[in-house]
Amino acid sequence: MTTTDVGRGAGTADPEPPTEAVSAVMRRAKVQAATEHTTVGLVRTASDGTVTIACACGMTLTNGPTWSLDEHIRLHRAEARFIALAAAAPAGIPRLVRWPLSTEEHP
Incomplete structure (x- = not known):
């Protein structure tokens, strides 16, 4: 087993998927911002x-x-990613920037 196999169910009959640090919703938001x-x-x-x-x-x-x-x-691109990720972030997550942005800050 290599170090990259640790935590991925290596060597077991029923491997578990790796734990993802970033939620699918936030990943999609990042990809959509990059695309747009x-x-x-x-x-x-x-x-x-x-x-x-x-x-x-x-x-x-x-x-x-x-x-x-x-x-x-x-x-x-950085602002687009920020806006998309901030909008997709879970409610109650601590933030550096007041959210949601007002219409004066983000038309």
Whole structure:
């Protein structure tokens, strides 16, 4: 038996499935956020140096005076994951951020 077999019922006639640390609901929320927030189309560069690309959600991601297009993409995806996971989290779970977000915070 290898260390990767421990806890997976290795060597038994009726193996137990591994214990999952993340619930199926939260896994689905994470996958859905990733699917709904992929970049689409081509990167476009304007004459003023603005660089943009579209997101599948309809938002246009862009660079700015102090951030790159890559940084905006990473932030956008992280926020999408946060919102999806926070919405799927069990009631009563302790949070760092007040939930649910108000409509002013998340239109």
